[in-house]
Amino acid sequence: MSGSSTTTSSRPIDLAAVLAEIGRRARAAARAIGQASATDKTEALAAMAESLRGATPDILAANAEDVAEARSRGSTAALLDRLRLDEKRVAAIADGIGVVAALPDPVGRVIDAWTRPNGMRIERVRVPLGVVGVIYESRPNVTADAGVLCLKAGNAVILRGGSDSFRSSRAIHAALVEGLHSADLPADAIQLVPTRDRAAVGMMLAGLGGAIDVIVPRGGKDLVARVQAEARVPVFAHLDGNCHVYVDAAADLEMAKTVVLNAKMRRTGVCGAAETLLVDRAVAATHLAPLVRMLLDAGCAVRGDAATRAVDPRVTAASEEDWSTEYLDAIIAVKVVNGVGDAIAHVERYGSHHTDAIVTADPAAAERFLAEVDSAIVVHNASTQFADGGEFGFGAEIGIATGRMHARGPVGVEQLTTFKYRIRGSGQTRP
Amino acid sequence: MSGSSTTTSSRPIDLAAVLAEIGRRARAAARAIGQASATDKTEALAAMAESLRGATPDILAANAEDVAEARSRGSTAALLDRLRLDEKRVAAIADGIGVVAALPDPVGRVIDAWTRPNGMRIERVRVPLGVVGVIYESRPNVTADAGVLCLKAGNAVILRGGSDSFRSSRAIHAALVEGLHSADLPADAIQLVPTRDRAAVGMMLAGLGGAIDVIVPRGGKDLVARVQAEARVPVFAHLDGNCHVYVDAAADLEMAKTVVLNAKMRRTGVCGAAETLLVDRAVAATHLAPLVRMLLDAGCAVRGDAATRAVDPRVTAASEEDWSTEYLDAIIAVKVVNGVGDAIAHVERYGSHHTDAIVTADPAAAERFLAEVDSAIVVHNASTQFADGGEFGFGAEIGIATGRMHARGPVGVEQLTTFKYRIRGSGQTRP
Numbered sequence: 001m002s003g004s005s006t007t008t009s010s011r012p013i014d015l016a017a018v019l020a021e022i023g024r025r026a027r028a029a030a031r032a033i034g035q036a037s038a039t040d041k042t043e044a045l046a047a048m049a050e051s052l053r054g055a056t057p058d059i060l061a062a063n064a065e066d067v068a069e070a071r072s073r074g075s076t077a078a079l080l081d082r083l084r085l086d087e088k089r090v091a092a093i094a095d096g097i098g099v100v101a102a103l104p105d106p107v108g109r110v111i112d113a114w115t116r117p118n119g120m121r122i123e124r125v126r127v128p129l130g131v132v133g134v135i136y137e138s139r140p141n142v143t144a145d146a147g148v149l150c151l152k153a154g155n156a157v158i159l160r161g162g163s164d165s166f167r168s169s170r171a172i173h174a175a176l177v178e179g180l181h182s183a184d185l186p187a188d189a190i191q192l193v194p195t196r197d198r199a200a201v202g203m204m205l206a207g208l209g210g211a212i213d214v215i216v217p218r219g220g221k222d223l224v225a226r227v228q229a230e231a232r233v234p235v236f237a238h239l240d241g242n243c244h245v246y247v248d249a250a251a252d253l254e255m256a257k258t259v260v261l262n263a264k265m266r267r268t269g270v271c272g273a274a275e276t277l278l279v280d281r282a283v284a285a286t287h288l289a290p291l292v293r294m295l296l297d298a299g300c301a302v303r304g305d306a307a308t309r310a311v312d313p314r315v316t317a318a319s320e321e322d323w324s325t326e327y328l329d330a331i332i333a334v335k336v337v338n339g340v341g342d343a344i345a346h347v348e349r350y351g352s353h354h355t356d357a358i359v360t361a362d363p364a365a366a367e368r369f370l371a372e373v374d375s376a377i378v379v380h381n382a383s384t385q386f387a388d389g390g391e392f393g394f395g396a397e398i399g400i401a402t403g404r405m406h407a408r409g410p411v412g413v414e415q416l417t418t419f420k421y422r423i424r425g426s427g428q429t430r431p
Numbered sequence: 432m433s434g435s436s437t438t439t440s441s442r443p444i445d446l447a448a449v450l451a452e453i454g455r456r457a458r459a460a461a462r463a464i465g466q467a468s469a470t471d472k473t474e475a476l477a478a479m480a481e482s483l484r485g486a487t488p489d490i491l492a493a494n495a496e497d498v499a500e501a502r503s504r505g506s507t508a509a510l511l512d513r514l515r516l517d518e519k520r521v522a523a524i525a526d527g528i529g530v531v532a533a534l535p536d537p538v539g540r541v542i543d544a545w546t547r548p549n550g551m552r553i554e555r556v557r558v559p560l561g562v563v564g565v566i567y568e569s570r571p572n573v574t575a576d577a578g579v580l581c582l583k584a585g586n587a588v589i590l591r592g593g594s595d596s597f598r599s600s601r602a603i604h605a606a607l608v609e610g611l612h613s614a615d616l617p618a619d620a621i622q623l624v625p626t627r628d629r630a631a632v633g634m635m636l637a638g639l640g641g642a643i644d645v646i647v648p649r650g651g652k653d654l655v656a657r658v659q660a661e662a663r664v665p666v667f668a669h670l671d672g673n674c675h676v677y678v679d680a681a682a683d684l685e686m687a688k689t690v691v692l693n694a695k696m697r698r699t700g701v702c703g704a705a706e707t708l709l710v711d712r713a714v715a716a717t718h719l720a721p722l723v724r725m726l727l728d729a730g731c732a733v734r735g736d737a738a739t740r741a742v743d744p745r746v747t748a749a750s751e752e753d754w755s756t757e758y759l760d761a762i763i764a765v766k767v768v769n770g771v772g773d774a775i776a777h778v779e780r781y782g783s784h785h786t787d788a789i790v791t792a793d794p795a796a797a798e799r800f801l802a803e804v805d806s807a808i809v810v811h812n813a814s815t816q817f818a819d820g821g822e823f824g825f826g827a828e829i830g831i832a833t834g835r836m837h838a839r840g841p842v843g844v845e846q847l848t849t850f851k852y853r854i855r856g857s858g859q860t861r862p
Contacts (some may be wrong), residue, residue, distance in 0.1 A: 255858040262860035382856030406837040425813025427686040429693035
């Protein structure tokens with residue numbers, strides 16, 4: 001199905017029927033892929049990487065068509081950059097598959113085990129989630145990244161890529177399917193929705209009649225917001241990464257400068273980038289000006305409260321809205337607070353429960369912040385930009401989740417599994 | 432609020448406003464209760480048990496009113512039995528609180544920890560889920576059972592009991608609140624919806640504007656089906672417990688008889704009761720008749736396929752529908768299958784992913800069944816009726832979940848928590 005060109009032609013298709021069939025195939029493939037051995041999956045992943053390398057000319061040709069079309073529509077430079085592939089980028093995608101292949105297989109791992117007084121042995125064992133739906137925008141690499149990560153966890157995956165990258169995704173997908181074939185795994189384990197029709201997204205969010213177990217959106221805020229609002233199945237995602245760094249009374253100034261600069265400026269467009277700096281009033285006299293000037297000198301716009309504005313004329317006034325804003329840009333909001341309690345209250349009021357950090361040499365303040373800030377990731381004396389599956393040692397990730405259920409924080413291969421209980425007895429009956 | 436009698440009078444209340452206020456209070460209480468020490472929670476639980484014992488006369492008086500009203504409405508004997516409390520039942524509720532008090536506190540427990548090459552220490556630590564909504568029917572004991580289990584896990588809980596047990600639940604709830612007060616924990620940590628208006632259920636299922644993190648329904652299939660269909664927040668529940676026992680070619684007949692009898696007949700009304708018996712054709716000649724006659728002689732109606740009907744004239748014909756039916760009664764469907772593969776296919780086609788068992792002395796058949804049956808609990812050589820938090824050693828449970836996300840199988844105190852990541856560094860920045 002995925003290899004056909006049905007959907008770039010103008011011939012109408014029955015979208016609901018196509019998607020229902022994709023759902024049925026995914027469910028059937030999930031059973032097979034869930035039982036596949038670690039060796040088979042590793043072999044398939046290696047074959048996929050190989051196919052992808054071999055298909056580089058096809059992928060680049062398809063991508064050139066996507067880019068030309070996007071350009072003719074007047075797409076932004078940022079979109080064109082996300083969309084554009086070259087030999088190096090394709091090689092990086094193939095290398096990424098190698099990284100996932102080398103990860104330990106999570107399926108079948110015994111997480112917990114105990115013996116009951118009656119002699120029954122109970123084990124909690126990792127099993128795949130089932131069918132994962134991935135909805136993404138114009139980054140064609142997600143086709144491979146998400147596809148292989150889901151496969152590694154024993155899941156079938158239904159990919160719905162952005163229409164801008166339709167041809168590129170299709171070419172990458174074809175290479176993945178070749179890899180599945182050569183390892184005798186079902187091709188339906190990684191399916192690509194063969195249409196640019198946006199109605200397909202709504203159908204996936206409704207769960208395809210029970211065929212989809214979880215949805216993972218990869219893209220901008222509009223996409224994630226739509227997915228969270230409409231999805232009738234669980235979603236692993238984050239809407240905002242309004243991350244904070246709190247510089248406590250007991251913070252070493254040099255460490256605070258290093259951490260704040262990295263948290264804000266290393267990359268401003270990532271979800272773990274700091275958006276608000278909170279400084280304890282107790283050290284505002286010594287710490288605030290150096291921190292603010294450092295940021296300004298690094299090219300970061302600073303929007304501050306009255307105390308912050310007083311330290312440098314380049315600081316503009318922060319509005320109430322700034323405290324809730326994820327800039328994803330070289331802009332930071334800065335506020336002076338009355339100690340760790342006030343900092344925690346600010347983070348809980350305005351934050352997005354993603355990643356928040358404290359800089360302090362005071363263990364009590366650190367423990368309080370780590371305990372009371374209700375975010376997926378809480379950090380003491382390190383940059384918020386460590387909010388990343390790779391930096392956690394997960395090898396690869398499909399995103400960061402801020403929901404409270406199941407997956408929280410980086411969503412890696414382990415978070416794409418669930419568990420079941422295995423009981424082994426010798427004829428036990430319940431009294 | 433909960434102590435008022437507003438809602439048994441005919442004075443109209445603004446239900447939406449009342450529930451929104453309950454939601455706000457729950458969210459605020461969740462922050463406090465989530466930070467409460469294990470000692471404080473244990474103290475509160477002990478005080479609750481004490482209050483409950485002291486309030487026995489009030490509770491029984493309230494219950495007598497509920498029972499009288501239900502009787503006057505012509506309620507069934509089964510409902511009246513579920514509803515009726517006596518001194519022994521109230522004492523059992525108080526004892527149950529003691530059991531929960533004695534459980535290890537899950538909050539703050541480090542589940543996993545590792546050190547990154549850059550020296551950062553990452554911990555995965557249990558934290559409460561937040562606010563749990565419990566919707567239940569006419570068992571007043573759930574007010575205490577669910578309330579204290581949620582509290583132990585550091586959650587605030589909003590209880591919406593059945594209208595039949597409204598007065599009983601209110602009296603029990605008052606005792607719980609007394610316990611919270613005496614341990615200086617916020618009374619809003621356990622709130623009871625102070626109205627019998629069924630519209631409150633719909634509001635809770637919509638999540639009370641983000642105030643509810645998860646819904647747990649306790650009750651019959653109609654309630655669970657409504658909750659699963661309407662809920663806009665995650666649900667921990669199971670709709671059906673269509674559990675199977677498969678007697679394999681290599682099953683010891685005596686063990687098979689013991690396990691099947693217990694799985695079906697120990698209690699027929701529990702979700703872990705077996706509803707279908709599958710017998711391998713290879714041993715049908717020796718095993719089928721003794722198993723079927725044993726069941727018939729124990730007072731169980733048997734609905735069978737042709738092979739099963741042939742062994743005893745008391746067996747009636749099973750229809751296609753029987754394979755999907757959870758009888759919750761002394762009825763069993765029996766079918767002869769062609770080995771473990773066929774048994775697995777039957778379970779996957781007709782089962783409800785709750786609890787399924789194989790009886791066999793063949794390790795290969797057992798491992799295949801345990802691996803391929805995609806149920807929350809899979810069992811080798813033991814009764815399906817072990818599907819119970821207490822039997823798992825969880826101390827107490829709020830139900831069994833068959834969803835794939837977060838909680839699967841018995842939902843105990845640990846399943847009522849989530850986790851967050853705690854990173855401790857010494858000034859690390861991301862390269």
